[in-house]
Amino acid sequence: MTAIDDSPVRDPDVLRADMVRALRDQDGIRSEPVAAAFAAVPRHLFAPDTPAEIAYDLHRTVPVKKDENGLELSVMSAAHLQAVMLEQAGIEPGMKALEVGSGGVNAAYLQELVGKQGEVTTVDIDRDVIDQARRCLDDAGYPQVRTVLADGEGGVPDGAPYDLIMVTAAAWDVPPSWIDGLAPAGRLVVPLTVCGTTRSIAFDRDGTGLVSRSYTLARFVPMQGEGAAEERKVMLREGVAVQSDDIRVPLDARALDRALDLPRLERWSGEAYDLPDELELYLTLNLSSPARLHAANDVVERGIVEASALFGVPTLVSEDSFAYRTRRENADTGGFESGVVAHGPGAEALADEYVTLLRRWARDHRRRGAAMFRYLPGPAPTPLPGNAVLRRHGIVTATWH
Ligand SMILES: C[S@@+](CC[C@H](N)C(=O)[O-])C[C@H]1O[C@@H](n2cnc3c(N)ncnc32)[C@H](O)[C@@H]1O
Structure with a gap:
């Protein structure tokens, strides 16, 4: 009927x-x-x-x-x-x-x-x-x-x-035609994707490059054609995938899958978990080897991966190990406390780096919309600044004050 x-x-x-x-x-x-x-x-x-x-x-x-x-x-x-x-x-x-x-x-x-x-x-x-x-x-x-x-x-x-x-x-880069095509006081509004997370950024000119005036979380279909994202995604096993758009990040599916079979290491930050969108941005742009871990429902239900990975979570990756954010209820921090789950032979070192960032965020930067993005066109400087994201036509940096 x-x-x-x-x-x-x-x-x-x-x-x-x-x-x-x-x-x-x-x-x-x-x-x-x-x-x-x-x-x-x-x-x-x-x-x-x-x-x-x-x-x-x-x-x-x-x-x-x-x-x-x-x-x-x-x-x-x-x-x-x-x-x-x-x-x-x-x-x-x-x-x-x-x-x-x-x-x-x-x-x-x-x-x-x-x-x-x-x-x-x-x-x-x-x-x-x-x-x-x-x-x-x-x-x-x-x-x-x-x-x-x-x-x-x-x-x-x-x-x-x-x-x-x-x-x-969703753009992965800012091609020269967009900067060259702007009037001197022109503005570029672009949903820029970094490692699987996108912000609509309003950029103004700043010398030969661009500086952000505002940004907001956004979701868009990806750019096709010449400017399509240079992104890699590997399946560790059914329902678990890791993606990165940074060519320097190693993505060895077999080694990372073996790591997932090893006992997990947990580290807790002692800090509140809040402003998740801003924290996600901060982690994505400050992890030294950033990727994004995704897990399907049943993998989470079986306790193999934390629920934070259901919609993708910023993940620190090495040749054979990885670490990602989680949270637990904690009345002392108010609501939830942020923490890290790490797997693999290098779990300790990765968990240390990750938890240091969680604490730094909580201590210094926990304010909404506090980042400033810059786009610098042309060949990337060497060495690349720690917080820089390498792109085909230039680099993106984000700083938190
Ligand atoms: C979210 S839709 C645009 C929505 C639209 N602005 C509106 O009024 O609702 C994204 C569009 O970008 C287009 N697109 C993807 N890559 C492109 C490219 N390299 N150049 C021009 N258009 C592109 C797609 O074909 C798609 O139609």
Whole structure:
């Protein structure tokens, strides 16, 4: 028997007004121009095959295209994340904006924000996506937005310089075209991925490089094409995997799997475990040999790996050993205490390094949004600074003050 959905179909205008109210309440929208843009754009017209309730849901993405394995290649981003990134962008009327990664609706918001005197170009690597974006932009009343089919790694030089380049796919690096394509006071908003965790970072120019103004946790489909991530992922056994995007990190699946069979070593920091997103970022950027451990439910249920690995956990890796974060209830630290689980012949040394970082974080840096990122293009300096992440076109550093 087929269930009949008899819930009343809600008017898109009402859904849109509710969305704007909720985005303000949830700190997605913080300024009047962004509120006006979200109130103006008929979002449901950019997801023509999806119920309007879903298109106007603050935290839901709408699938646009999947690959042959069912992995998402393109989605309409969730309204909340779009609002946060548009706020990060600090857009003024009359600006020229480039969006890398298209779909239509975010380009329409950009057009509302730059106004009649401004210009918006949106580029996508996928013909199906850009064709749909074109149709939707025309149907929704935004024929002036320019749509381009290309690999955004190269930017869109014939419209440069841009006051804003907003990337809406998870980038692993900042190609020269994005920095060269920025006006002197231009801003780049880019979801940058480091070792499996992504932050949308608003960068301004700083000499030949970039310096961050704000950042926020984000999740995006990955960049394809020339700029795709250089990432390795190895399976230790069914349900346990380790990934890294740092070429200097050894990933010997057999040695690490043998380590997992050895008795575990636990170290406790004596410090509170809180602000998990910030701690995750701090660990990822400060571990000397960073990777990310993932474990499936049943492996966790059997007690082989801690629950912290269910969504991926920053992990310190050597040739034959690894250490990762865990937590336990502890009334003395208030709520939870952070700690380390380590396996392998080198477990002691790795646990020491890890627990030192947990304590340093708790003592010096436990404040939200306290990191400052820099991107330095060009050949990496030697020796590489301890907190630097090596990329194809430059290095990323993050400092906590
Ligand atoms: C999350 S979707 C974009 C969402 C969109 N901005 C919106 O309005 O909701 C990411 C898009 O990035 C595109 N993409 C991935 N790699 C790209 C590349 N190298 N150049 C341009 N577009 C790319 C994908 O095809 C996909 O359509």
